[in-house]
Amino acid sequence: MDEIRGAEVAVICVPTPLSPEGGPDLEAVVAATHTVAEVLERGMLVVLESTTYPGTTEDVVKPILEAVAGPDFDLAFSPERIDPGNKVYTLKNTPKVVGGLTPESTARAPG
Numbered sequence: 001m002d003e004i005r006g007a008e009v010a011v012i013c014v015p016t017p018l019s020p021e022g023g024p025d026l027e028a029v030v031a032a033t034h035t036v037a038e039v040l041e042r043g044m045l046v047v048l049e050s051t052t053y054p055g056t057t058e059d060v061v062k063p064i065l066e067a068v069a070g071p072d073f074d075l076a077f078s079p080e081r082i083d084p085g086n087k088v089y090t091l092k093n094t095p096k097v098v099g100g101l102t103p104e105s106t107a108r109a110p111g
Helices: 027-039 056-069 103-108
Strands: 009-012 045-048 074-077
Touching: 009 027, 027 056, 045 056, 056 074, 074 103
Parallel strands: 009 045, 045 074
Antiparallel strands: none
16 A cells, blocks of 8 residues: 555556456445555546446446545546557557546546
8 A cells, every 4th residue: 555655647557357146346446446555646547447337437437426525535446458469459459448537537548
């Protein structure tokens, strides 16, 4: 946790294996979000990069962070775009999709 204390940006990129119900298991996302919340500072940008369903950033991550820090942070989602072993679509030719919950969050998120 001390490694991210004072950082301008925290990236949550943890595994989201399938749950027994067939959707993503968000246990690691929730745990990582709680870790970030413990060191969240005013103005920090938090980016969720774990592969998950639409709405996870706003419905799962945001409430955890707001409970600790209030609304004074930026939040964005930038899903993993890599298909390991794919020789056609690689890091060089696969666009990075970024969406923030506010225009400011989008502008700050790495693309």
